């Protein structure tokens with residue numbers, strides 16, 4: 001007789017034979033565990049509010065499609081941000097206090113690339129009659145277009161240049177954002193039914209009022225392209241480029257007249273990108289970057305500065321350009337004054353000037369938004385605007401967020417709905433000390449050969465149930481069910497002991513009074 | 516951990532059992548049956564688990580449970596295993612499940628006999644350190660300094676906890692191990708190892724008991740973990756009575772015992788002197804254990 005038949009052969013009264021599940025011990029409970037989502041430091045720091053712990057969990061479980069669904073609620077271009085975002089999300093990652101921050105941007109990039117390789121672009125059906133016009137095809141315009149198209153609206157994007165993508169295409173160099181990724185993203189957008197009209201500067205070829213007649217709502221996202229000038233003699237020479245013209249020409253395969261050596265003026269990301277791009281040009285052997293303040297005061301991303309230095313860009317600090325030196329038709333050098341920041345701002349010491357020989361100058365002194373598009377607009381015409389145009393030069397993820405928020409606003413406006421809550425509500429952030437890491441059980445240690453799945457499995461899921469299974473493992477009452485890969489409390493049997501709440505490493509549960 | 520790693524289909528414990536909220540014994544048996552099942556028969560003596568397992572016709576486990584008189588677990592286990600063998604069911608794992616009362620005290624004689632005969636089953640003692648089912652009376656597994664129903668304030672348990680592992684090692688049985696609920700992986704690997712061995716095997720599981728110890732029901736895992744990190748309940752195994760091995764060694768630096776004691780109301784009136792005595796005792800036993808591990812012959 002096997003134990004199975006022992007069970008089946010009733011009567012056998014030394015033990016029972018009906019499952020004790022008939023006994024609903026949930027009746028005993030006077031405290032009830034509940035899932036509660038709390039804010040993780042990564043999400044708090046994410047420039048587009050991404051639900052990082054949630055998509056980390058999906059990647060860990062190798063559910064790529066689900067990961068893409070979650071990511072795209074806040075970021076339709078994870079492959080792009082994976083490459084170009086400066087990932088402030090990693091700077092306070094709680095995992096860093098255990099061994100090393102999660103490489104969030106790498107996992108994000110992997111989701112984006114998975115999607116580009118595995119999901120076919122499909123023409124989205126138009127479900128609503130509202131038509132939206134978008135001005136500018138940078139990340140802000142594209143993100144707004146993506147969400148409106150996905151929601152079922154007819155979307156047309158007007159672009160001044162012959163290329164779609166704004167700074168993604170014209171500003172950010174190829175060595176930082178591979179063009180097969182960018183082009184595939186742009187192709188997907190075109191295939192999904194967004195209408196692009198290139199070479200059509202609004203305010204010039206077509207004016208805003210005309211657009212307003214044609215469309216039910218408008219989103220302006222023309223970026224910040226107006227270069228700041230240096231106001232120094234010789235600046236108008238054709239071999240004195242402004243950084244955006246210089247980078248645009250390189251990125252779009254245009255012609256540049258260059259003679260060695262190249263001097264780049266400025267301390268921001270555009271300056272670094274110009275210097276690194278110049279170094280890659282044929283015939284250029286020496287590139288220097290000159291910044292008027294100290295290294296510590298550089299606004300550029302530190303990783304980028306280090307990369308430039310590694311590649312051989314000479315960095316010169318505390319020098320302000322005074323004059324472009326010419327001999328006949330050629331630029332022969334650039335004259336600088338020593339300067340530094342003190343309590344009065346920037347103080348210049350003319351007695352300590354020097355000259356640097358050069359053949360080409362790139363001015364990367366920052367950009368501003370060109371607000372002239374608005375001028376022709378009547379005052380009481382409602383419209384949406386966002387991205388660099390509104391904030392001044394900022395970042396790709398912030399532009400994406402602006403596009404998303406505008407899309408929600410436009411839908412609310414068209415359908416007469418209340419404006420949805422688009423900002424993350426203020427709430428306390430889950431700190432490292434809040435986490436219960438005593439159960440090493442579920443904490444994967446540093447992996448040597450890292451895959452996105454393994455990296456994601458290191459995520460502690462701060463404040464969010466990331467399906468680590470700890471509650472399931474420690475429940476004495478088998479009162480945690482697994483439903484569609486998620487852990488759910490079964491209140492029929494939970495006695496409210498609170499072990500799961502106490503042990504949850506992510507602190508994603510709370511114990512509430514009563515049943 | 517990934518969901519498929521949780522082996523949900525191997526669970527043998529049903530919801531709806533009668534253990535108190537946060538019961539360590541319920542959890543211990545959940546891990547135990549999951550590791551050893553499904554071809555498993557359990558012999559159970561009088562204890563909380565007689566109640567937890569459900570009033571017939573209900574049962575909390577997906578395997579047969581044979582209830583036996585309190586002192587007889589060791590011999591009933593022997594009979595069940597031999598009977599199953601005679602009927603051609605050699606592949607069924609037999610587990611004798613007893614509380615500390617049924618192991619350290621009233622069951623000791625029958626268990627000792629079975630161990631000496633090297634009967635082929637696994638004796639599992641879930642140790643909640645008192646006769647909990649009848650109202651928290653002192654047993655020989657109750658630690659020094661604890662208050663119980665038979666040693667109410669201002670009394671306290673005066674003697675030391677009986678060293679059951681040394682007793683079992685002295686029987687020279689093939690395998691003996693300690694385990695506790697905060698370390699399910701450790702417990703699982705010991706049970707699996709035991710299952711693969713023939714002869715008498717003994718597993719001693721420390722099982723926190725919220726009402727008996729006077730602890731928050733949510734603290735069960737936390738206390739089990741503290742019991743290990745303070746060195747109060749080290750995790751180790753003994754092969755053939757002579758080879759002692761640590762299975763979870765957190766280094767020389769042990770958590771102060773006070774942290775463990777002060778979370779439990781049964782130690783509430785313990786004064787400093789008594790706490791130091793117990794700390795001293797724990798340190799001494801720890802050193803003895805380290806000595807045994809260091810001087811163990813390798814197999």
Ligand SMILES: Cc1cc2nc3c(=O)[nH]c(=O)nc-3n(C[C@H](O)[C@H](O)[C@H](O)COP(=O)(O)OP(=O)(O)OC[C@H]3O[C@@H](n4cnc5c(N)ncnc54)[C@H](O)[C@@H]3O)c2cc1C
Pocket residue numbers: 084085086135136137138139140141158159160161164165166167168171172173200201202203221222223224247269270273373386387388389393394395396397399
């Ligand atoms: C060199 C450089 C490197 C950068 N690197 C990074 C980086 O690595 N990571 C990061 O996060 N951020 C980076 N940034 C910042 C980032 O690129 C911008 O913040 C972001 O692109 C802003 O998006 P946007 O959509 O608001 O504007 P843009 O990307 O500037 O797009 C605006 C678009 O509108 C078009 N347009 C303008 N006027 C009109 C008009 N009248 N009619 C029709 N179309 C018009 C423009 O041609 C352009 O295509 C970088 C910026 C620069 C300059």
Ligand SMILES: Cc1ncc(C[n+]2csc(CCOP(=O)(O)OP(=O)(O)O)c2C)c(N)n1
Pocket residue numbers: 561562563564584585586613614615616617618643645646647648649654
């Ligand atoms: C011969 C005999 N004496 C006394 C009892 C009453 N009794 C039932 S359970 C129990 C306590 C068992 O204690 P322990 O073995 O430590 O298990 P626990 O209840 O603590 O889980 C006692 C004394 C009994 N059933 N049989």
Ligand code: SF4
Pocket residue numbers: 040041042043052053056092093094095102104458459460461462
């Ligand atoms: S561990 Fe995961 S959830 Fe926590 S901060 Fe880092 S990435 Fe975010």
Ligand code: SF4
Pocket residue numbers: 033474475476477478479480489490493494495496497498499500501537
């Ligand atoms: S561990 Fe189980 S019984 Fe205890 S509160 Fe959580 S779900 Fe309920």
Ligand code: SF4
Pocket residue numbers: 533534535536537538539540541563567643647648723724725726727
């Ligand atoms: S008295 Fe203790 S061992 Fe017995 S069922 Fe309750 S918690 Fe478990």
Ligand SMILES: [Mg+2]
Pocket residue numbers: 614615616642643644645646647648
């Ligand atoms: Mg007991």
